[in-house]
Amino acid sequence: MSIVVVGSVAFDSLKTPFGEREKILGGSATYFSVAASFFTDVRVVAVVGDDFGAAEEAVFSERGIDLSDLERIANEKSFFWKGEYGFDLNVAKSLDTQLNVFANFQPKLSAAARATPFLFLGNIQPTLQKQVREQAGAKLVAADTMNYWIHGMPDELRAMLKVIDVLLINDSEARELAGEANLIRAARQILSMGPKRVVVKRGEYGAAMFGNGTYFATPAYPLEKVFDPTGAGDAFAGGFMGYLAAHDATDEAAMRQAIIYGSVMASFNVEEFGCERTRRLTYDEINARFRELKSYSHFEEVAINPRRSAK
């Protein structure tokens, strides 16, 4: 089964304690589609300006990603973001945001996109997410969001949550959305807003997935160096949705495996700038980290018995 992703294809200027890059290819749809392309066919719905050239196009084409629904606007520029990270790589400082072509983005799904069974709504304005979802005939719809929309458009966000199946969200943003400091109760609260599953991304602490009556958690893949956290959440979503679509599965067992593949793809994504690392991944590398995550959390079941000397 194939996936359609709606989100941004953008240019980022990034600075981390380990280096910097000017105007490299980024955006949620980019990170997502490169990761998902290892699992299944991906179609990108996004908008770019005429600064999107052959070099950028090659990143998608070499991964077999379908750009036929990519809107190209002449004489305008692509979305641009400039950000900086300190040693606390969890906090990005936005230095510049230029919406450019993205300001008037009105995603329209082609007939092929409408017929695609898996849909990922990258982190864009929640009303746009909802409009896209209503155009689509997808059997599984997942979405990402962020604090900007939680605070700025709470009603629109609530309306979007009613029409999706899976919400992927950061730990702190899950608590903000629910207005609840305890994550377990926050997740239950979010489930009551509509989604059947809430996937909480916890950075170096891993990920947790909440369903109605189900719970799954995994530690993160242990990394000695996080080079650039940009796009980690989208790469996670790409591995997660990619695995589900490739297996046309939405049951708990597959969802859990998908969380692990999501963790694996995110772990690679942060090892270099942009999608430089994920672009050149091999299947052996991906599967090796899956097996490692399995072994890192493995223990044999056992039970203790009442002691004779104590009650």
Next chain:
Amino acid sequence: MSIVVVGSVAFDSLKTPFGEREKILGGSATYFSVAASFFTDVRVVAVVGDDFGAAEEAVFSERGIDLSDLERIANEKSFFWKGEYGFDLNVAKSLDTQLNVFANFQPKLSAAARATPFLFLGNIQPTLQKQVREQAGAKLVAADTMNYWIHGMPDELRAMLKVIDVLLINDSEARELAGEANLIRAARQILSMGPKRVVVKRGEYGAAMFGNGTYFATPAYPLEKVFDPTGAGDAFAGGFMGYLAAHDATDEAAMRQAIIYGSVMASFNVEEFGCERTRRLTYDEINARFRELKSYSHFEEVAINPRRSAK
């Protein structure tokens, strides 16, 4: 096999967003021994004043904990701590600390304590920890420490680390001790200081165990309400050491199961004030949470295959 624990037996006045208690029984040796007593015999080496009465003694005796090495000082008071937690239960605000009998505590191990094969050094002054360790003939020695010693007595702490097998430490304190923001590298650094294993307690994010060439991580037991975090780390250590001692095992498989029992005991400990919850635990309750933690992190191994349509 049995355990000896050296630490504090104290009175705590606690306030959390959910309630408060005046002068309840606390201290690292108390939390540790109540948790460990479900697994094996425990002997407490600590000092108390004459405010330690029959009610306090009953908490230990009902759990079969051996107090014959508990030093009792007449006309003095036990260690007292008054603390308050806000909604961020990770941060305790110390309102009052009265060392009392603890100021001159010079733990001396009895012949029986010296012959005990498992030793836990609760969070006390590192030179005292080292002196106790040198008196003991234990085959496995674990210790806890805290930021107060990391900053205040770094050399003494380093000397102690050279003579123990397992260090149990909080996430942020592991980073402080190593002077390294990345936890994976921080743990490796700490391993180079002496311990064969470093167990990192990460609160609601679970726990991780690092050895030379080994790594294990588990999410925490998911709790909807954390009532009082005091003693969680010691209850964790009690479950961890209790399981190892009960099975006379120090191999990786047993260590991993011990981490899970530690997580289980900590999860109960925080559900009520002091050790009120752990005191009345049943084996069924303990084993049920072990099984739950197993099921919450379980997934089947799988591998993805190269796609025909992409490289």
